[in-house]
Amino acid sequence: MRKKIIAGNWKMNANPTEATALAKRLIEAGVESDYADVVFCVPAIDIPAVVGAVKGTGVAVGGQNVHFKPSGAYTGEISADMLTDAGARYVIIGHSERRQYFGETDETVNLRLAAALAGGLIPIVCVGESLGQRERGVTIELVRSQVKTAFGGVSAEDAAKTIIAYEPIWAIGTGRVATAEQAQDVCAAIRTVIGELYGSGVADSVRVQYGGSVARDNAAELFGQPDIDGGLVGGASLKEDFVNITNYKARKG
Ligand code: PGA
Secondary structure (H helix, E strand, O other): OOOEEEEEEOOOOOOHHHHHHHHHHHHHHOOOOOOEEEEEEOOHHHHHHHHHHHOOOOOEEEEOOOOOOOOOOOOOOOOHHHHHHHOOOEEEEOOHHHHHHOOOOHHHHHHHHHHHHHOOOEEEEEEOOOHHHHHOOOHHHHHHHHHHHHOOOOOHHHHHHOEEEEOOHHHOOOOOOOOHHHHHHHHHHHHHHHHHHHOHHHHHHOEEEEEOOOOOOOHHHHHOOOOOOEEEEOHHHHOOOHHHHHOOOOOOO
């Protein structure tokens, strides 16, 4: 049985002072879950503060990007070692906002994935189609190709540890959530391609999240699908209501 994993993607929100307060409020409101791993993926500068705020709880902390080299002349970038030393255990890679605004490609996602794994981080690799691609009927083909390129050179052992987030771009921050059926179909296709690359053992153990306008009212249906192992949650992870997403089976309020 795969344990669910629900990660908040705080994006570029909250300075270290605000991040500490938000993390504490979420903990006090009961964000921990009996049936899901809970992660806060926060701006890099907030990592030490949030690691301190969640200390002693089951909540883990993640970054939102990682560079592919261990160190060197890469102004503005952050290495896997820097993230782990600051207390991060997870890292988001290839979010569509990185692809759209910062020139991230499937090839750089592949390099970052290798660096994250080599550095001992648990990667959350994002894939997903635009509205135009969905309307053209190329979603499955595109997502399969994103996964294949991202996982080039990754061993089966490492692939099994990696989390994949299916995030249709048209559903991110729009309030327009994919139907449970649409999300399930693509998450199942992702598991199929992992099976083709690594065999059924890895396909059965890899966790596939859905992301894009996840909210308290749609979480239970989405996370109840056989191939959806939790979610990557943006806007709703910045509010106390996030506890009702991490505890989607029995809401707290
Ligand atoms: P959203 O963002 O939940 O605000 O749609 C999801 C994401 O970008 O990871």
